[in-house]
């Protein structure tokens with residue numbers, strides 16, 4: 126089936142369909158801000174230009190549109206153009222080849238960016254648009270918060286733990302004292 130529209134016109138139509146409502150990225154930013162997290166946007170010095178950069182947590186967050194980044198779509202290697210729709214990424218039948226190629230390119234670029242960030246010591250968190258519905262946003266963001274804090278702990282953990290935490294409970298005051306000596 127051929128498309129009546131030029132790729133540019135089609136792009137505008139698809140943007141209108143899939144870009145409705147509050148931008149997913151904005152929902153994430155608002156949640157983080159309300160919960161006291163501070164971040165920077167469009168930091169050019171960080172590879173892959175993540176949507177949100179949290180230096181304190183050495184974490185880069187990408188907020189991905191399910192359509193553009195092919196959330197949950199299945200691809201088959203033998204026939205490189207075959208891609209199976211998912212619940213949140215429905216590729217149009219019209220001009221399908223064009224869209225499959227576009228989504229594949231986006232996915233490849235994503236993977237390269239994530240890898241580059243990872244190699245540079247960044248934690249990468251990918252949040253999908255479908256995880257930000259009113260029903261799911263709280264659960265999603267609590268998971269993000271957990272990842273942030275776990276990573277922060279990992280970054281700042283003392284190299285040697287001089288006692289068995291479970292067997293020898295130690296008061297915070299005593300721990301502070303030990304910490305000062307190291």
Ligand SMILES: [Zn+2]
Pocket residue numbers: 191196213214253254255256
């Ligand atoms: Zn999705």
